[in-house]
Amino acid sequence: MSDDGFEAGASGSQGDPRVLIAMNIVLSTGFAVTIVWGLDVLGAADLTLINVATGAILLFALTYVITLQ
Template sequence: MSDANGFEEGASGSQGDPRVLIAMNAVLSTVFASTIVWGLSVIGAVELTAINVATGAILLFALTYAITLQ
């Protein structure tokens, strides 16, 4: 029982490594941006290119980073 309480206290007090959060944000933003650009290319709104995916990923990354700083 004492080990479980110690883990719970340690996990609840840990903020985590910010580099992991930034890496996860970059990966997930890229995946989400590629999905959005692919969907928009299916309906003919934009062309599916690496530049469009990168632009969307940068915008999503910046937006989520700014929101999580608050």
């Protein structure tokens, strides 16, 4: 067993990109539901599957582009 510590192990690991993409999808969808629900409460948009999907796709794309830099 090595005594390098967690930081040394974490800094040398890139992780599985499929896990990161799955987490991005789940979190983007959750945030999109919350945002569209809030807009529905304010009367600015309807809480529909199309609106949630559009928001999730936009959030997913935005976070994907930001994390590639």
